[in-house]
Amino acid sequence: MVDKRLAIVVDTKRCIACNSCAVACKIENNLPNEVWWNRILNVGGSNMDSPSGTYPNLSMQTITLSCQHCENPACVKVCPVGATYKDPETGVVRQDYDKCIGCRMCMSACPYTGVRSFNWEEPGYHVDFAVGDADVVPHQKHTVEKCTMCWHRLAKDLQPACMEVCIGRARFFGDLNDPESEVSKLIAKRQYIQLLPEMGTKPSVYYLV
Amino acid sequence: AEYGTGQVAGEGEQLVCGVCRGNCFGQCKINVHVRDGKVVKTSRRPFNSWPEGGAWDRICLRGLSHPYTVYGERRIQYPMRRAGERGSGQWERITWDEAIKEITDEWKRIQAEYGDQAVAYTRGSGNLASINGVGSPLFNVLFNKINATQIKIARDQANTRGINRVVGSLGDWVLNSTQDYINSKTVFVWGANITDAQAQDWPHVANAVEAGVKLVVIDPIYTQLASKADLWIPIQPATDAALTLSMMYVMIDEDAINKPFMKDHTVAPFLVRSDTGKFLHMSDLGVAPREVPVEAQATNIDAARSSSVNYGATGASAGAGTKLIDPYAVLDADGVVKAVEDATDPQLEGTYQFGDVECATAYTLLKEEVMQYPPEKASDICKIPAEDIVELAHIALDGPCIHRLGWGSNSYTNGVHAAHAAITMAALTGQIGYSGAGTGACNWNSGSGTNMLLPNMTAAKNPLISALFLPEIMRTGKYMGKDHPIKALYVYSGNPITNQVNTNEYLNDILGNLELLVTADYTYTDTVHYSDIVLPACHWFEAEDIVLLTGAQCYEYNAKAIDPLYESKTDSDILRLLAAGMGYPDLFPLTDEEYCHKILDTPALAARGISFDELKEKEDLYYKSTKPWIPWAGNSFMTPSGRMEFYVEEPELQFDMGQEYDRDREHLPRYFNPTEAYEGSPQWDKYKLILLSERPRFRVHSMFSDNKYLRELDPEPTVKINPADAEARGLADGEYVEVYNDRGHAVAKLVYNDAIRPGCMVYPKSWQMSQHKAGCWSELLTSAYDPVGVNESYFDNLVEVRAWKEA
Amino acid sequence: MTDTSNVAVLDDDMDFAPAKERAGAKAAAWGGRGLTVGIGVAAVLTAIGIALWAVQLSGGMVQTAMRNLDSWGLYITMFMFFVGLSAGGLIISSVPKAFGIRGFGGISKVAVMSSIACTVAAIGMVVVDLGQPLRLWELFAYSNLGSPLMWDIIVLGTYLILSCVYLWAQVRAEQGKVSHTALRVISVVALVCAILVHSVTAWIFGLQQGREMWHTALLAPWFVSSALVCGTGLVMCVAAALRAAGYLALDQANLVRLAKLLAAFVLVDLYFFGCDLLTEAFPAAGGLAVVEMLTAGPLAPFFWGEVVLCAVAAVICLVPSLRTTPLMVAAGLCAIVAILCKRVQLLVGGFQIANIGLPGPVGPMTVTGWESGMAGAYQGMVYWPAPIEWGVALGVVALAVLVFLLGVKFLPLRPQD
Numbered sequence A: 001m002v003d004k005r006l007a008i009v010v011d012t013k014r015c016i017a018c019n020s021c022a023v024a025c026k027i028e029n030n031l032p033n034e035v036w037w038n039r040i041l042n043v044g045g046s047n048m049d050s051p052s053g054t055y056p057n058l059s060m061q062t063i064t065l066s067c068q069h070c071e072n073p074a075c076v077k078v079c080p081v082g083a084t085y086k087d088p089e090t091g092v093v094r095q096d097y098d099k100c101i102g103c104r105m106c107m108s109a110c111p112y113t114g115v116r117s118f119n120w121e122e123p124g125y126h127v128d129f130a131v132g133d134a135d136v137v138p139h140q141k142h143t144v145e146k147c148t149m150c151w152h153r154l155a156k157d158l159q160p161a162c163m164e165v166c167i168g169r170a171r172f173f174g175d176l177n178d179p180e181s182e183v184s185k186l187i188a189k190r191q192y193i194q195l196l197p198e199m200g201t202k203p204s205v206y207y208l209v
Numbered sequence B: 001a002e003y004g005t006g007q008v009a010g011e012g013e014q015l016v017c018g019v020c021r022g023n024c025f026g027q028c029k030i031n032v033h034v035r036d037g038k039v040v041k042t043s044r045r046p047f048n049s050w051p052e053g054g055a056w057d058r059i060c061l062r063g064l065s066h067p068y069t070v071y072g073e074r075r076i077q078y079p080m081r082r083a084g085e086r087g088s089g090q091w092e093r094i095t096w097d098e099a100i101k102e103i104t105d106e107w108k109r110i111q112a113e114y115g116d117q118a119v120a121y122t123r124g125s126g127n128l129a130s131i132n133g134v135g136s137p138l139f140n141v142l143f144n145k146i147n148a149t150q151i152k153i154a155r156d157q158a159n160t161r162g163i164n165r166v167v168g169s170l171g172d173w174v175l176n177s178t179q180d181y182i183n184s185k186t187v188f189v190w191g192a193n194i195t196d197a198q199a200q201d202w203p204h205v206a207n208a209v210e211a212g213v214k215l216v217v218i219d220p221i222y223t224q225l226a227s228k229a230d231l232w233i234p235i236q237p238a239t240d241a242a243l244t245l246s247m248m249y250v251m252i253d254e255d256a257i258n259k260p261f262m263k264d265h266t267v268a269p270f271l272v273r274s275d276t277g278k279f280l281h282m283s284d285l286g287v288a289p290r291e292v293p294v295e296a297q298a299t300n301i302d303a304a305r306s307s308s309v310n311y312g313a314t315g316a317s318a319g320a321g322t323k324l325i326d327p328y329a330v331l332d333a334d335g336v337v338k339a340v341e342d343a344t345d346p347q348l349e350g351t352y353q354f355g356d357v358e359c360a361t362a363y364t365l366l367k368e369e370v371m372q373y374p375p376e377k378a379s380d381i382c383k384i385p386a387e388d389i390v391e392l393a394h395i396a397l398d399g400p401c402i403h404r405l406g407w408g409s410n411s412y413t414n415g416v417h418a419a420h421a422a423i424t425m426a427a428l429t430g431q432i433g434y435s436g437a438g439t440g441a442c443n444w445n446s447g448s449g450t451n452m453l454l455p456n457m458t459a460a461k462n463p464l465i466s467a468l469f470l471p472e473i474m475r476t477g478k479y480m481g482k483d484h485p486i487k488a489l490y491v492y493s494g495n496p497i498t499n500q501v502n503t504n505e506y507l508n509d510i511l512g513n514l515e516l517l518v519t520a521d522y523t524y525t526d527t528v529h530y531s532d533i534v535l536p537a538c539h540w541f542e543a544e545d546i547v548l549l550t551g552a553q554c555y556e557y558n559a560k561a562i563d564p565l566y567e568s569k570t571d572s573d574i575l576r577l578l579a580a581g582m583g584y585p586d587l588f589p590l591t592d593e594e595y596c597h598k599i600l601d602t603p604a605l606a607a608r609g610i611s612f613d614e615l616k617e618k619e620d621l622y623y624k625s626t627k628p629w630i631p632w633a634g635n636s637f638m639t640p641s642g643r644m645e646f647y648v649e650e651p652e653l654q655f656d657m658g659q660e661y662d663r664d665r666e667h668l669p670r671y672f673n674p675t676e677a678y679e680g681s682p683q684w685d686k687y688k689l690i691l692l693s694e695r696p697r698f699r700v701h702s703m704f705s706d707n708k709y710l711r712e713l714d715p716e717p718t719v720k721i722n723p724a725d726a727e728a729r730g731l732a733d734g735e736y737v738e739v740y741n742d743r744g745h746a747v748a749k750l751v752y753n754d755a756i757r758p759g760c761m762v763y764p765k766s767w768q769m770s771q772h773k774a775g776c777w778s779e780l781l782t783s784a785y786d787p788v789g790v791n792e793s794y795f796d797n798l799v800e801v802r803a804w805k806e807a
Numbered sequence C: 001m002t003d004t005s006n007v008a009v010l011d012d013d014m015d016f017a018p019a020k021e022r023a024g025a026k027a028a029a030w031g032g033r034g035l036t037v038g039i040g041v042a043a044v045l046t047a048i049g050i051a052l053w054a055v056q057l058s059g060g061m062v063q064t065a066m067r068n069l070d071s072w073g074l075y076i077t078m079f080m081f082f083v084g085l086s087a088g089g090l091i092i093s094s095v096p097k098a099f100g101i102r103g104f105g106g107i108s109k110v111a112v113m114s115s116i117a118c119t120v121a122a123i124g125m126v127v128v129d130l131g132q133p134l135r136l137w138e139l140f141a142y143s144n145l146g147s148p149l150m151w152d153i154i155v156l157g158t159y160l161i162l163s164c165v166y167l168w169a170q171v172r173a174e175q176g177k178v179s180h181t182a183l184r185v186i187s188v189v190a191l192v193c194a195i196l197v198h199s200v201t202a203w204i205f206g207l208q209q210g211r212e213m214w215h216t217a218l219l220a221p222w223f224v225s226s227a228l229v230c231g232t233g234l235v236m237c238v239a240a241a242l243r244a245a246g247y248l249a250l251d252q253a254n255l256v257r258l259a260k261l262l263a264a265f266v267l268v269d270l271y272f273f274g275c276d277l278l279t280e281a282f283p284a285a286g287g288l289a290v291v292e293m294l295t296a297g298p299l300a301p302f303f304w305g306e307v308v309l310c311a312v313a314a315v316i317c318l319v320p321s322l323r324t325t326p327l328m329v330a331a332g333l334c335a336i337v338a339i340l341c342k343r344v345q346l347l348v349g350g351f352q353i354a355n356i357g358l359p360g361p362v363g364p365m366t367v368t369g370w371e372s373g374m375a376g377a378y379q380g381m382v383y384w385p386a387p388i389e390w391g392v393a394l395g396v397v398a399l400a401v402l403v404f405l406l407g408v409k410f411l412p413l414r415p416q417d
Ligand SMILES: Nc1nc2c(c(=O)[nH]1)N[C@H]1C(S)=C(S)[C@@H](COP(=O)(O)OP(=O)(O)OC[C@H]3O[C@@H](n4cnc5c(=O)[nH]c(N)nc54)[C@H](O)[C@@H]3O)O[C@H]1N2
Pocket: B022, B023, B123, B124, B125, B126, B127, B132, B133, B155, B156, B492, B493, B494, B495, B496, B498, B499, B500, B520, B521, B522, B523, B525, B537, B538, B539, B540, B571, B693, B700, B701, B702, B703, B765, B766, B777, B778, B781, B794
């Protein structure tokens, strides 16, 4: 069997910075307070939804940023105990909370600012029971976590939660090693950018422009 | 394996069919995931009526955040009585029995003392459902029974008024389904912030754009939508009518108007009498009207066609009978005035001397108005280049085009005319009533054939009163010159103190003259804060309900997912208790489920295979006649003439309290200044910034304002400003500022944003007062209204801004 | 510049006369009340540090100023710094033995002791930085040998052990139990290890492609040179202090030779610094931002601090008339502080420029000064330690001092007279 390379394609022409994918991720994964694995960033001005340029000559774009599940992940190489590792069958970069010693090597190694987060305190939650999917691995204090590509959903043959909810129908998910997949076709057909390609991490997230 | 979409229930988990149904026009069908009796998650649930996915099954960030809404800290848990001063936030827990007794005793006392009308009830748009929400006739059953006064929120009506007075009413917000946009050549979006405020429509717009449809966005603000547009027209606020008139100028000037359409489907050739302002009829010329039989009108009335109706008041049926036909007179090609049906080639232009009364065709009168707006002049008014106006006219001529009007121009006191102008332009181009062509607000209206005349429904004795009249009534105790004191107010599914204009007036004049304010809500709002008695209502997932006015144009079924939390009760149960307290224990003889049957099991719906049982099984049932729905197909308009009456004979007032208005002005679309939001207005000396609001993606009005998931993303009130305006005032990005005018103030964090038109400020709306460091946005808003539209004009305000020093 | 190249082949502080061995052993139990007080104070501070560490672990590292976007702070800064400091002693002590050149007069063992103390501090700093110190054992169970942190842990551990062995060997050699040749071998291994330690520590940063500022091949040699600068500075200060305290006698000439060495190291270090700045800035790409941030941005005080302090140290050490004991000690201190400034620049600087600094939602866990948004957080230094970090770090330093003072008190580190 050919190994997969699961990838996310985001069509920035359809993305409206609605933050639904971020909230879906938050709830689905029962993320602790103030933890966001997927964040919506604004390309242009210095604040959310602020464009570049001077009124009325303006332009604006949105980037949703989560772990890029790099083919050549900087984080995996530096982890002293293999708590972050790449799943060989899917290419998903995974995280083992039980192993993590909290050294945060991976955080400084990852070039994609803020995709990794450390639980700086005992995880707190806004409601007093676990929300989201029951199969989500419990979060731990003083360990690093990040987008799991919704591993628990992949296990049920479902797409990640953020794909499922995208209001703009701007997110696509699939196997880049399969030329027939929607993602493969999209990046063959459309112009795209990747974030920080010069870092050599070969991210598995593509942004159609 | 391929990874599919969808949701699966985990071990011990149940997926219940729910409907998210605040007033964001979405009414998305969602899965409510219940584990151990708790709502642990919500997710999107596909519409069965749109197997091809055309409804864009959806859920947004707010819909996803419900676990907090249900279990949040500010959930109201039990009935409360005010313990300290009003608004002091001191409460005493009471039992349901005490609460109901106290409320109904007070109501009885007040009614005895001031008259039945002195008890009033009002709602916002917090729950679009038809048993426990604002689409529910049950409230009318109780309140009509006790002859209470219904106060109607005065919002979202200017564009409706401007359009419906030309084409008639198929509902308040009528336009081709968004699914049809892909069939147009260009979609014009006039002041609708689709990407934030109707995000559920965005994928359809995006599909259209992807398929090559041009997107033109007319908005003073560079919204997300504007950033996706082929053409963004950064218009000066409150000047849409001038732009539209000028586009019509170009069309007429270039002789590019659709004359056959105008002759056949508009009142263009009708002669208008200069003395009465009315159309000349053949009876004026001595031809006697004909009598024709008419069929009986159905007694069913549509569910929540407009945001607020009193089902009892409008429920009377029109019996069978006859009506008089008096043909309209037109000028035929041969110069003879004839009945329109008899004319071979009715003339669009021309005058006719009828005795000593001068008559001119409606089009002649329109043209006179339009020709005042050559692009150069409109350019000065709208602050956009004249060439752009010409280009817009050309694009609009090259149809089919969709013109979607949002609540931008609707939010000034000249808003009725902006919409009137837009629909008049459709009369000139003929682009209406077919695929890809239409002009209107978004398509958000219900189906027909439901039955709202529930058992024990009586007609309302008192007139529906606009909330905008309320301050005056409360100050004087009079309505239309007669005594009409109001002393008790019952609020459900609404948060008027946060959302209604001019908060200080609301607090002083309305609240100050109320003896009892009762609010039923599930969360602690500003209105709750100022109430005398608070009743804990259920969250949507805690009761079975039906939703009949939805963004997907389906009747939707909401199953009960969990039991009511704490001591909360459904609104219908609260009504039952109140009815008993008022001495009518048998007023509601049916269960909620039986009411659902009553509403949906009508012959009209049965003929289309719709019933409550069917709905329960299928969860959603499409209620439009065609898919996608194209209003005005066949060009039969619901006006007296059956044509587009861009010349309005007799302007109807949204609400009549005897207010004065300029009848002549209302005949045709015109451009005039709004009340305050223009350079040179009476407030201009003191205040130079127009204050606009934005529908926040992080809230639906004040709903979700206390949702902590969303607050992590959007923690506090902000106000956006163009850096140039900020720098001119020495204000830094991120500092706290006080925005103020004569009416009040609000403190928020300043956000530099080049998307904001210089001369304007924009705030994401509906933070609760307690979330502001001081003041609140609605304090700043004018309660002035256009006498015809009687609509809250949220953007018609001038303000200034200065640094805020915490006291 | 210096005269180390033509010094006679002679060991500095070793006298292989067995007769003196007992006396030497006796000399170990040195020190009066001052030392005891010092040990007491260090012990108390260490205990406080441990208590604070417990607070940090139980209450959460949220009490530190570190956050997701500035995920390392004072601890790792001090880790780098102490690794550097540890170098000095060992190198000063081992170079003469390894290359058979003249030493610096009786300070060899004390210098190694200071190395050991600094290594303890360095390791301590890493440990207090860990979120899950109880999982340290995993390092051995699940070692990812590809991780520079793993290398560093191995090298540091080896280095600590080697330093101890080396110290032990010197003592034993004095007792005649270890041959001169064996000592020389050990010193060579220790020297290699010292160089490795600095290189590997540098690689923790330098191999990270994600941070423009760290990602430079020069980082390893530069770490070595910086280590030599502060290490030498430290040895100078310690030597002068011990002499003043009467612990050992030290020829002024030896101090002067150390000073000359320091000057050489400072100049080499500045040279590397210059090379790096030029390489960063020249393409006028991302690196230029780094240079601007250093020279004119929030880290400018540390940048200029380093440059000025290095210059001062070099001038003192190079101008013969300035080589008075107080000034030389000052030069040593300048060198130490300069390298501390360098460490701050390196660590905070690595986080000061976000690769993706786009505005978006920020919260209390995103970045230290989150209240004013992304732009605001980067206005000044993106990170500044919180009180608890100062406390815990001070505890670790105190532990090192404690180790050192205990060594001074109980080990035969004094040169035989
Ligand atoms: N500044 C400014 N103000 C505006 C506008 C603007 O553009 N700018 N827009 C205006 C417009 S267009 C509108 S439509 C209004 C909306 O104004 P409102 O209709 O007042 O809006 P909400 O804040 O959604 O208030 C709904 C309330 O109903 C409660 N609720 C929800 N479901 C139920 C239920 O089942 N039972 C009961 N009892 N309560 C329930 C919710 O908790 C919430 O408190 O705001 C207006 N205000």
